[in-house]
Amino acid sequence: MHPTPNNALPGRWQPLAHAVAQACLPQPTSKILQAAGLHIDLSAQYGSPDITAAAQALLDEHNFNARRNALLNGDTANPTELRAAWHTALRAAAPNRDVAHERQRMMDFVHLADAERQWRNVIHIGIGGSDWGVRLAVAAFGYAGTWRTVRFAANIDGHAMAGAMAGLDPRDTLIVVASKSFTTTETLENAQRAIEWLAGAGVADPYRHIVAITACPDKALAWGAHPGHIFKFWEWVGGRFSIWSSVGLTIALAVGIDTLAGLHAGAAALDNHFATAPVPENAPVQMAIAAAINRNILGYGSHNIAPYDHRLGHLVPYLQQLEMESLGKSVDINGNPAGLATGAAVWGMPGTDAQHTFFQWLHQSSDGCPVDFIVCQHADHTWAQHHTRLVANCLAQREALLNGKTPHNAHQDGLAEGLPPQRAQQLAPHRSHAGGRPSNLIVLRELSPYSLGALLALYEHKTFTLGVLWNINPFDQWGVEHGKTLAAGIFRSLSQPGAPTGNHDASTLYWLKALQHTTTT
Ligand code: F6P
Numbered sequence: 001m002h003p004t005p006n007n008a009l010p011g012r013w014q015p016l017a018h019a020v021a022q023a024c025l026p027q028p029t030s031k032i033l034q035a036a037g038l039h040i041d042l043s044a045q046y047g048s049p050d051i052t053a054a055a056q057a058l059l060d061e062h063n064f065n066a067r068r069n070a071l072l073n074g075d076t077a078n079p080t081e082l083r084a085a086w087h088t089a090l091r092a093a094a095p096n097r098d099v100a101h102e103r104q105r106m107m108d109f110v111h112l113a114d115a116e117r118q119w120r121n122v123i124h125i126g127i128g129g130s131d132w133g134v135r136l137a138v139a140a141f142g143y144a145g146t147w148r149t150v151r152f153a154a155n156i157d158g159h160a161m162a163g164a165m166a167g168l169d170p171r172d173t174l175i176v177v178a179s180k181s182f183t184t185t186e187t188l189e190n191a192q193r194a195i196e197w198l199a200g201a202g203v204a205d206p207y208r209h210i211v212a213i214t215a216c217p218d219k220a221l222a223w224g225a226h227p228g229h230i231f232k233f234w235e236w237v238g239g240r241f242s243i244w245s246s247v248g249l250t251i252a253l254a255v256g257i258d259t260l261a262g263l264h265a266g267a268a269a270l271d272n273h274f275a276t277a278p279v280p281e282n283a284p285v286q287m288a289i290a291a292a293i294n295r296n297i298l299g300y301g302s303h304n305i306a307p308y309d310h311r312l313g314h315l316v317p318y319l320q321q322l323e324m325e326s327l328g329k330s331v332d333i334n335g336n337p338a339g340l341a342t343g344a345a346v347w348g349m350p351g352t353d354a355q356h357t358f359f360q361w362l363h364q365s366s367d368g369c370p371v372d373f374i375v376c377q378h379a380d381h382t383w384a385q386h387h388t389r390l391v392a393n394c395l396a397q398r399e400a401l402l403n404g405k406t407p408h409n410a411h412q413d414g415l416a417e418g419l420p421p422q423r424a425q426q427l428a429p430h431r432s433h434a435g436g437r438p439s440n441l442i443v444l445r446e447l448s449p450y451s452l453g454a455l456l457a458l459y460e461h462k463t464f465t466l467g468v469l470w471n472i473n474p475f476d477q478w479g480v481e482h483g484k485t486l487a488a489g490i491f492r493s494l495s496q497p498g499a500p501t502g503n504h505d506a507s508t509l510y511w512l513k514a515l516q517h518t519t520t521t
Helices: 011-022 049-061 064-073 097-115 132-142 158-165 185-200 217-223 239-244 246-255 257-276 283-297 315-327 359-364 384-403 407-416 421-431 449-470 478-495 506-515
Strands: 032-035 038-041 121-125 149-153 173-178 210-214 230-232 302-308 345-348 371-376 439-444
Touching: 011 049, 011 283, 032 257, 032 283, 038 283, 038 449, 049 064, 049 283, 049 449, 064 257, 064 449, 097 230, 097 246, 097 257, 121 158, 121 185, 121 246, 132 149, 132 239, 132 246, 132 257, 132 315, 132 449, 149 158, 149 246, 158 185, 173 185, 173 246, 185 210, 185 478, 210 217, 210 246, 217 230, 230 246, 239 246, 239 257, 239 315, 246 257, 257 283, 257 449, 283 449, 302 315, 302 384, 315 345, 315 449, 359 384, 371 384, 384 439, 407 421, 439 449, 478 506
Parallel strands: 121 149, 121 173, 173 210, 210 230, 302 345, 302 371, 371 439
Antiparallel strands: 032 038, 038 439
């Protein structure tokens, strides 16, 4: 199958579009890259020597090498916020003194708590990057249970916090408050409910049960946290990369300090691959090139993530934040219109559940979208048949999306099943698949902290490389801020008696009046 060149693309993208138009799917020979123990199969993406050359020219034009060096060396990679985006420094095998010191403090805290069998329960309060990575790792490695009960509260919806506290003994509960800015409303409100809960249960000093993790220790101190219970990270850690910082404390409390070390080692190995592998073998760079082709040349507006692993239930929201907060931009780093489509919407769910939810759309809808299939070679349970079936489903879906089924073959299938010829003919269009839908297959030997760390870093560097290709800043998120400001004004209007204040459209004004008295009951 050959796509048509996209003539609306900027001139510098035309060589890539023409190279894609000459290529075919699947690639004639398999293309499997290896990075930090991961196998990344790009055979079901458009690829050819001409595509590699055209993509390399785009990378060169946008100073990929210099920008990658700036990222990895802690220079200003985030120009609109005038900051580094130095998450790689947090997982380096030989971290700098500040990082090593804070990591040691955190480990000492966990070692002591474990030695004393303290904190039977942990409630982790945080949102976005201060939440998803922790949830992901705790579910991935604690899926079969942990000796500590670990709950999460992110949403401002009071049901989240009520559910998190329900049934726990406050006297043996540690509250971990994770917020880079220590200003996030959801987190501070939920933390306040925790303090009230502790105080209500007669805990003499509720703050002894609180740990604050933040890049603004002064704010945590002013809020009441004890200095010895504040773990810091730095402005140069983007919120969506917080899992690599002291925010990992809850992971260590839930599933062990070694888990953190493994995550760091796997991510560091991938960092090294990203820094040193030549472009044709560089897995995150090749994934970024494939994603740009899918977005800009083939016109796919979304991208599906299908982890064939029940333990990776939180991988999709984690990657949604990573990719969509990073790449949901319309202007380039100089503030000019980006001039081409940027970040695709990311969505998905673990397979095989996903197959019974939305895979029909992937197979036969008019749009479809590329899929990342992620699967482990070995499972950690003993039911071989389950795992073989899981892997079989993963490979089958990928093959069906790639090769499709012609109306002729669909007709033949019907006949082979014994359908009357006319019925087989009638059903053939319904049973045929267009195919030609691109995908990645990422195979982990097993789900270990190391392989998960490598997987997350793979997506981080893919996202960064897309930022370079599109010449946008993948490290800011100004769009989120506007909604936060509006919510603060609307909250005031809803909470105060009298006419709503502020400039609002007619519909918002209607609901401000209608909901003013109902939201507080
Ligand atoms: O969603 C916007 C955002 O700023 C994210 O980047 C961040 O992960 C989240 O809010 C939480 O922020 P904080 O850690 O400062 O509470």
